[in-house]
Amino acid sequence: MAMASESHILCLLLFLFPLSITAQTKGRITLGSSLSTLEENTSWASPSGEFAFGFRRIADTNLYLLATWFDKIPNKTITWYPTPSNTDPTVQTGSEVKLTSDGQLVLSDQNGQEIWSAETSNVSYAAMLDTGNFVLASNGSSYLWQSFDHPSHTLLPGQVLDPSNSLFSHQSDSNYSIGKFQLQMLNGNVVLNPIALPTKNSYDAYWTSTNTQGSGSSLSFDLSGYVYIEMWNGSSVNLTSGDTSTTKEFYQRVTLDPDGVLRKYIYPRNGTTGSWKPSWSTSWWVPEDICNSALVQIGSGICGFNSYCILEDGRPTCGCPPMYSYLDPNNTRNGCKPDFIAQSCDTDASEAGVTYVIQDLLGANWPTSDYERLTPMNEGDCRRACLEDCFCAVAIFGSAGCWKKKLPLSNGRGHENDAKALIKVAVSISSLPSPPQELLERKRNRSKLIPVGAAMLGISVLINLFLLSGIALSLLLPCCRKSKRLHQDSDCKRKT
Numbered sequence: 001m002a003m004a005s006e007s008h009i010l011c012l013l014l015f016l017f018p019l020s021i022t023a024q025t026k027g028r029i030t031l032g033s034s035l036s037t038l039e040e041n042t043s044w045a046s047p048s049g050e051f052a053f054g055f056r057r058i059a060d061t062n063l064y065l066l067a068t069w070f071d072k073i074p075n076k077t078i079t080w081y082p083t084p085s086n087t088d089p090t091v092q093t094g095s096e097v098k099l100t101s102d103g104q105l106v107l108s109d110q111n112g113q114e115i116w117s118a119e120t121s122n123v124s125y126a127a128m129l130d131t132g133n134f135v136l137a138s139n140g141s142s143y144l145w146q147s148f149d150h151p152s153h154t155l156l157p158g159q160v161l162d163p164s165n166s167l168f169s170h171q172s173d174s175n176y177s178i179g180k181f182q183l184q185m186l187n188g189n190v191v192l193n194p195i196a197l198p199t200k201n202s203y204d205a206y207w208t209s210t211n212t213q214g215s216g217s218s219l220s221f222d223l224s225g226y227v228y229i230e231m232w233n234g235s236s237v238n239l240t241s242g243d244t245s246t247t248k249e250f251y252q253r254v255t256l257d258p259d260g261v262l263r264k265y266i267y268p269r270n271g272t273t274g275s276w277k278p279s280w281s282t283s284w285w286v287p288e289d290i291c292n293s294a295l296v297q298i299g300s301g302i303c304g305f306n307s308y309c310i311l312e313d314g315r316p317t318c319g320c321p322p323m324y325s326y327l328d329p330n331n332t333r334n335g336c337k338p339d340f341i342a343q344s345c346d347t348d349a350s351e352a353g354v355t356y357v358i359q360d361l362l363g364a365n366w367p368t369s370d371y372e373r374l375t376p377m378n379e380g381d382c383r384r385a386c387l388e389d390c391f392c393a394v395a396i397f398g399s400a401g402c403w404k405k406k407l408p409l410s411n412g413r414g415h416e417n418d419a420k421a422l423i424k425v426a427v428s429i430s431s432l433p434s435p436p437q438e439l440l441e442r443k444r445n446r447s448k449l450i451p452v453g454a455a456m457l458g459i460s461v462l463i464n465l466f467l468l469s470g471i472a473l474s475l476l477l478p479c480c481r482k483s484k485r486l487h488q489d490s491d492c493k494r495k496t
């Protein structure tokens with residue numbers, strides 16, 4: 001009797017929760033199953049539990065990303081996410097992904113509006129595979145749709161990238177909107193190039209595979225962890241030849257990172273194995289030095305406009321010239337803006353109470369922003385030439401002469417031995433404790449760069465105040481004059 005009622009309860013439970021139970025058998029997800037951001041930490045796992053599919057919450061936000069990830073790694077590293085064209089792939093609380101009864105995989109937002117869907121027909125089930133591939137399949141053996149065919153930023157062992165696909169970087173670790181960089185197969189080569197947003201058209205490559213021109217057919221990451229370019233004639237070119245880590249010992253991924261570097265990462269499967277720590281280590285990357293990689297003719301290059309690239313611990317960082325600051329403090333790759341009003345050829349700077357001076361930045365150069373080359377020329381003449389030219393924003397002085405540059409500056413590099421950047425900046429005449437030329441003389445001694453920099457920073461606060469009041473005045477005054485002339489009674493007059 002007791003046995004009977006127990007099995008009744010079991011039947012009842014089975015009846016009440018048919019989806020969650022069938023969804024977990026054999027790793028197959030049946031038609032009609034769904035996941036919601038409202039049920040935290042629910043996901044569809046692969047049979048081994050190594051990968052999962054579902055929503056990941058973006059750190060410290062109420063935004064979620066539909067994704068697949070390494071489920072046994074504490075950080076749950078994301079390996080794939082759908083990339084709806086030109087929109088932010090994140091969704092808000094209340095969003096849902098559903099494998100509909102007619103076999104469509106549909107992501108919809110909190111209002112039920114469709115955001116993205118996998119375009120297929122005749123699907124009988126979905127499955128998260130142990131390779132990290134999320135598939136939609138028919139009862140036959142074929143996969144009708146697979147995440148491996150629609151990569152985002154990462155390739156996994158077993159995945160092949162052909163010329164119809166690309167990898168795209170995302171903005172940052174906390175922002176999955178499409179970023180600046182692309183990996184694609186082009187004319188037989190694997191190339192890395194910046195893209196123009198929002199159209200995604202490709203700029204010049206900053207890295208290109210060698211010995212593959214016209215002959216490469218696809219980029220393969222095989223199940224033993226080798227990355228190579230397969231050729232049309234059947235041979236192959238290894239990319240990661242120095243790396244001997246095996247997929248038996250390590251989780252592996254090849255990712256186009258937000259900084260534009262393509263890196264192969266490995267993570268010990270057993271946590272602390274030997275000298276390996278439980279974290280992702282880089283075992284291979286290209287380009288070797290992205291800051292000095294090939295120049296990109298249009299677009300900003302590796303860093304944003306008006307900034308320069310410096311390699312620190314193998315990672316590119318983007319710096320701003322003196323008296324320039326980041327356009328977006330949360331994303332230093334988005335470029336820099338002057339903290340002063342750029343020189344105008346129409347107005348006399350002294351009327352606004354400012355004067356333009358040169359600040360030095362050793363080693364910086366923007367090789368593609370030239371508009372005039374003056375050679376031979378000494379440094380003093382180079383400074384003067386830039387100061388006297390209202391178009392000149394920066395001059396680069398090197399042993400070969402003087403190059404004048406205009407805004408916005410692109411392809412900035414911070415480690416050029418034979419270059420001194422002469423940055424033209426505005427300073428307020430009255431706030432200067434000493435003539436600007438004296439400051440510059442002191443600044444020539446490199447060991448004094450930091451104290452001088454700090455002093456200039458202090459001054460720049462004053463300058464900014466001055467500039468602001470200058471702007472306010474220049475906006476108010478002409479308006480008043482004009483309106484006085486035109487009609488006696490004006491808004492402007494009433495305000496003053």
Ligand SMILES: *[C@@H]1O[C@H](CO)[C@@H](O)[C@H](O)[C@H]1NC(C)=O
Nearest residue numbers: 038039040041042057074076
């Ligand atoms: C979901 O996972 C996070 C991180 O592992 C944990 O902090 C949180 O408590 C979990 N939430 C639920 C409802 O289990």
Ligand SMILES: *[C@@H]1O[C@H](CO)[C@@H](O)[C@H](O)[C@H]1NC(C)=O
Nearest residue numbers: 119120121122123138142144
């Ligand atoms: C789907 O199945 C129907 C009926 O079996 C068939 O006619 C149709 O061609 C299939 N469509 C695809 C895209 O396989």
Ligand SMILES: *[C@@H]1O[C@H](CO)[C@@H](O)[C@H](O)[C@H]1NC(C)=O
Nearest residue numbers: 103122123124125138139140
């Ligand atoms: C696939 O097979 C399952 C079980 O064998 C069956 O219930 C289902 O109707 C089949 N689906 C299609 C689309 O044929």
Ligand SMILES: *[C@@H]1O[C@H](CO)[C@@H](O)[C@H](O)[C@H]1NC(C)=O
Nearest residue numbers: 063088171174175176177331
């Ligand atoms: C992500 O970056 C894009 C581009 O910079 C920006 O438009 C968007 O607002 C950012 N999203 C979030 C959630 O910060």
Ligand SMILES: *[C@@H]1O[C@H](CO)[C@@H](O)[C@H](O)[C@H]1NC(C)=O
Nearest residue numbers: 211212215231232233234235
């Ligand atoms: C295939 O083509 C590459 C590049 O064109 C060449 O180096 C290689 O020798 C060829 N291999 C075979 C087997 O023909």
Ligand SMILES: *[C@@H]1O[C@H](CO)[C@@H](O)[C@H](O)[C@H]1NC(C)=O
Nearest residue numbers: 226228236237238239240241
């Ligand atoms: C590529 O690497 C694999 C594994 O190390 C090796 O077996 C193969 O010979 C290499 N191929 C070439 C062309 O170097």
Ligand SMILES: *[C@@H]1O[C@H](CO)[C@@H](O)[C@H](O)[C@H]1NC(C)=O
Nearest residue numbers: 247248249250269270271273
């Ligand atoms: C990882 O650990 C498990 C048990 O702890 C062991 O069976 C397995 O051989 C280990 N694998 C490697 C590659 O060390």
Ligand SMILES: *[C@@H]1O[C@H](CO)[C@@H](O)[C@H](O)[C@H]1NC(C)=O
Nearest residue numbers: 074075076173277278279280
């Ligand atoms: C996990 O992610 C955080 C933030 O991205 C990072 O600082 C940390 O090193 C990562 N931990 C591991 C073990 O990879």
Ligand SMILES: *[C@@H]1O[C@H](CO)[C@@H](O)[C@H](O)[C@H]1NC(C)=O
Nearest residue numbers: 060061174327328329330331
């Ligand atoms: C930078 O991020 C912080 C916290 O995420 C946010 O409050 C702030 O508005 C962001 N600033 C900009 C300029 O986007």
